[in-house]
Amino acid sequence: MLRTLIKSRIQALLFSMFRGRRGTGAKGGQGKGRTIGFAVLLIYCFGYFVTMFVTMYRAMCSPLKEAGLSWLYFAVAGLLAFTLGFITSVFMAKKQLFEARDNDLLLSLPIPPSYILISRMSLLYAQAFLFEAMVFIPAGVIYFAGGNGNAAGLFAFILFTILLPVFTMTFTSLFGWILASLSTRVRNKTVFSMVFSIAFLLVYFVAISRFNSFVASLVTNGSSIAASLRRAALPFYLIGDAIASGNAGSLAAALLIMILPFLLAYALLSKSFIKITSSPKSIVRVRYEKKRLKVSSIQRALVNKETRRFTSSSMYMMNAGLGLVFAVLAPIILMFRSSAIKETLAAYPGIPAGTFLIGGLCLLCSMTMISAPSISLEGKNLWILRSLPVDAVDILRAKAWCHIRICIPPTLFASLMLSILFRLSAADTFFLFLLPLLIVVFSGLLGVVINLRFPRFDWLSETVAVKQSMSVMVCMFTDMAVSVGPMILYGNIMSRQLSEGAFYLIFAACLILADLLLYHDLKTKGAAIFSRFDA
Amino acid sequence: MLRIEHLTKSYGAKKAVDDLSLRIAPGELYAFIGHNGAGKTTTIKSCCGILNFEKGDIFIDGISIRENPLACKQIMAYLPDNPDLYEFMSGIGYLNFIADIFRIPEKEREDKIARYADMFEITDDLAQPINAYSHGMKQKLALISALIHDPKLLIMDEPFVGLDPKASYQMKEVMRAMCQRGGAIFFSTHVLEVAEKLCDKVAIIKNGKLVISGPMEEVKGNESLEDVFLELEGENA
Numbered sequence: 001m002l003r004t005l006i007k008s009r010i011q012a013l014l015f016s017m018f019r020g021r022r023g024t025g026a027k028g029g030q031g032k033g034r035t036i037g038f039a040v041l042l043i044y045c046f047g048y049f050v051t052m053f054v055t056m057y058r059a060m061c062s063p064l065k066e067a068g069l070s071w072l073y074f075a076v077a078g079l080l081a082f083t084l085g086f087i088t089s090v091f092m093a094k095k096q097l098f099e100a101r102d103n104d105l106l107l108s109l110p111i112p113p114s115y116i117l118i119s120r121m122s123l124l125y126a127q128a129f130l131f132e133a134m135v136f137i138p139a140g141v142i143y144f145a146g147g148n149g150n151a152a153g154l155f156a157f158i159l160f161t162i163l164l165p166v167f168t169m170t171f172t173s174l175f176g177w178i179l180a181s182l183s184t185r186v187r188n189k190t191v192f193s194m195v196f197s198i199a200f201l202l203v204y205f206v207a208i209s210r211f212n213s214f215v216a217s218l219v220t221n222g223s224s225i226a227a228s229l230r231r232a233a234l235p236f237y238l239i240g241d242a243i244a245s246g247n248a249g250s251l252a253a254a255l256l257i258m259i260l261p262f263l264l265a266y267a268l269l270s271k272s273f274i275k276i277t278s279s280p281k282s283i284v285r286v287r288y289e290k291k292r293l294k295v296s297s298i299q300r301a302l303v304n305k306e307t308r309r310f311t312s313s314s315m316y317m318m319n320a321g322l323g324l325v326f327a328v329l330a331p332i333i334l335m336f337r338s339s340a341i342k343e344t345l346a347a348y349p350g351i352p353a354g355t356f357l358i359g360g361l362c363l364l365c366s367m368t369m370i371s372a373p374s375i376s377l378e379g380k381n382l383w384i385l386r387s388l389p390v391d392a393v394d395i396l397r398a399k400a401w402c403h404i405r406i407c408i409p410p411t412l413f414a415s416l417m418l419s420i421l422f423r424l425s426a427a428d429t430f431f432l433f434l435l436p437l438l439i440v441v442f443s444g445l446l447g448v449v450i451n452l453r454f455p456r457f458d459w460l461s462e463t464v465a466v467k468q469s470m471s472v473m474v475c476m477f478t479d480m481a482v483s484v485g486p487m488i489l490y491g492n493i494m495s496r497q498l499s500e501g502a503f504y505l506i507f508a509a510c511l512i513l514a515d516l517l518l519y520h521d522l523k524t525k526g527a528a529i530f531s532r533f534d535a
Numbered sequence: 536m537l538r539i540e541h542l543t544k545s546y547g548a549k550k551a552v553d554d555l556s557l558r559i560a561p562g563e564l565y566a567f568i569g570h571n572g573a574g575k576t577t578t579i580k581s582c583c584g585i586l587n588f589e590k591g592d593i594f595i596d597g598i599s600i601r602e603n604p605l606a607c608k609q610i611m612a613y614l615p616d617n618p619d620l621y622e623f624m625s626g627i628g629y630l631n632f633i634a635d636i637f638r639i640p641e642k643e644r645e646d647k648i649a650r651y652a653d654m655f656e657i658t659d660d661l662a663q664p665i666n667a668y669s670h671g672m673k674q675k676l677a678l679i680s681a682l683i684h685d686p687k688l689l690i691m692d693e694p695f696v697g698l699d700p701k702a703s704y705q706m707k708e709v710m711r712a713m714c715q716r717g718g719a720i721f722f723s724t725h726v727l728e729v730a731e732k733l734c735d736k737v738a739i740i741k742n743g744k745l746v747i748s749g750p751m752e753e754v755k756g757n758e759s760l761e762d763v764f765l766e767l768e769g770e771n772a
Contacts, residue, residue, distance in 0.1 A: 285663065286662040286663060287659050287662065288626075288627060288658060288659055288661035288662035288663075289662075290645075290649065290658075292641070292645070293627070293631050293634070293641060293644055293645055294631070295634075295635065295640070295641045295644075296635045297635070298635060298636055298638070300635075301632055301635035301636060304632075305621070305624075305632055308621075308623055308624060308628070309621075309623055312623035313623070379619075380617075380619035381619055381620065381621055382585075383580075383585050383613070383615055383619070384620070384621070386583075386584070386585040387583050387584065387585050387608060387612075387613040388608060388633070388636050389605045389606075389608035389609040389636065389637070390605075390636055391605060531604075532587055534580075534585065534586045534587060535580065535585035535586065
């Protein structure tokens with residue numbers, strides 16, 4: 001029974017990633033091509049992160065070994081794998097364990113709740129293992145391939161490769177349980193999830209922003225860091241010691257620290273599983289009072305509907321609107337830490353300050369993905385738009401405009417703040433306003449145009465449409481390439497041949513042309529594709 | 536009001552609807568019955584312009600759904616078997632959205648929403664988000680949204696599923712009143728007693744082909760509709 005449950009979880013995951021029904025226009029060959037494309041993108045992302053960590057471990061391995069701190073090398077790798085796995089999957093844990101749509105169905109069958117729980121935890125384990133493969137395994141490969149360590153250490157490394165994800169999964173499950181318990185008691189779940197998501201993100205980005213300096217100080221000042229890490233994160237010290245020296249005592253203690261919390265957490269969650277999954281939703285009943293209804297034009301009604309869709313889901317807001325959060329936060333942080341950008345500018349002497357700021361803001365604007373999943377998000381509701389007397393062009397325009405109108409205020413705020421903070425010239429200020437806005441329009445239109453080609457209507461969780469769809473990935477990479485690619489090209493190659501003003505003008509003209517072409521595609525081919533979607 | 540001519544729709548190699556033709560005149564209440572997977576929903580969705588088809592054509596009040604879908608959708612309404620509505624909206628928000636799309640003036644939409652919401656007893660719940668609605672409440676809300684622009688043609692897929700007895704009764708009254716005003720209704724159902732008592736005409740579909748259609752009395756003769764249906768289902772089974 002347990003095997004069947006785990007198998008069904010894995011099937012559901014693979015189906016949502018690779019085999020979900022696309023739009024009706026997708027033919028077999030196209031579908032296969034898209035699956036391959038998606039797999040290639042995933043492999044690319046995986047390869048990118050592995051390369052990044054390999055570079056880091058290469059820099060760390062020898063100095064720490066020479067300083068007699070090999071255990072610290074593995075402790076850091078373990079801590080990184082744990083932290084990344086925890087932050088990226090804690091909200092997934094809440095959804096997977098306690099808010100899955102088929103919980104009611106499974107609980108109505110003669111299946112022990114503990115089996116349902118373990119089958120769902122197995123997916124969390126798989127995700128934690130994925131981070132392990134990216135973060136922890138490269139550390140071991142570099143260490144042991146360099147002829148370091150002994151057989152006992154290698155055995156410990158293999159053992160922890162399997163067991164460290166259990167440790168991560170234990171904490172994500174427990175935290176998911178706390179979040180699920182709290183969310184049954186709050187009225188506005190969207191705000192609740194938003195607050196927690198932003199808090200996690202801040203922790204994540206603070207950690208990322210200090211990561212490079214941490215690695216540098218680790219290499220130069222390993223002993224003092226080692227002492228404090230040994231006190232503050234004992235399990236990771238034990239892991240490091242067991243692998244680096246093959247110490248059996250450390251191995252046994254680390255294993256105990258990993259397995260015991262898992263067993264306790266599993267017992268606790270099994271006991272409260274039914275209570276949490278079956279607790280009534282805390283919806284406060286509001287009695288309708290008749291009042292005047294606001295009349296809107298068709299276009300406005302459609303845009304309002306898209307905006308409501310965006311603001312009603314914390315998951316959609318956090319994943320698709322991340323760039324907006326950064327666009328607002330970046331100038332505020334720079335107010336207090338303007339030295340950071342000056343240091344960065346000094347590191348790239350070829351790039352003028354204006355170009356750097358414009359490029360940076362364009363990059364932040366390109367990270368907003370509101371329109372990219374907007375067609376897929378129609379899902380089972382597609383019949384509504386398809387059955388109403390609304391022109392497909394109006395529907396698509398509303399989706400793009402919703403993206404644009406949500407992005408404009410934060411973008412203008414960031415442009416204004418940066419132009420004041422850095423006292424840019426009139427020309428730089430003009431382009432600091434113009435180019436990010438053109439990127440916003442580009443991103444909004446591109447999202448719709450690409451999503452029409454890669455729709456996913458068969459999702460069970462909107463997470464699939466927002467986070468795991470081909471459309472979002474293609475848009476993300478294209479937006480980033482278009483927003484910063486020309487800036488990098490200019491800074492590195494063209495800055496001697498072309499003045500900044502001339503470059504900005506050419507870039508703006510190219511963006512206007514691209515925006516017009518995308519809009520034309522949306523109105524012609526895009527509308528035709530939408531009209532062919534079967535609801 | 537509704538003219539289906541040689542409708543053919545396939546899913547891969549399987550023909551879901553095969554050369555189906557049907558006419559529904561103004562004022563007629565037309566039942567569409569058939570076994571599960573017979574092609575009812577495919578036919579209905581094709582009529583509403585939400586499913587593309589390979590052959591044939593469908594005319595709503597003389598307008599081709601292929602050539603002018605917007606004009607067709609302006610005068611008709613569709614109620615699906617499973618009312619998947621915008622769960623992020625409130626009930627009143629959804630109705631107002633539909634009213635905006637059909638450009639219904641403020642006073643008129645307020646009056647109609649109040650009348651139908653009172654009739655189906657969901658007025659108090661209109662401020663609630665749709666994700667808090669039961670299946671029956673969603674069905675009622677979808678029905679109100681379908682009636683809000685006074686469609687000439689109402690196409691429904693299993694409209695009585697999930698409705699409480701009182702709402703079912705009110706719905707039948709609304710259907711009769713609409714047909715008396717010259718509108719037409721085409722709906723699928725598995726509740727043969729309802730079809731028999733309520734409808735002027737009936738069409739039976741089997742494996743994508745229209746087996747029989749016509750006035751209710753002619754189709755069933757001296758038997759019940761259930762007997763006729765079971766006989767037809769048994770043939771060539």
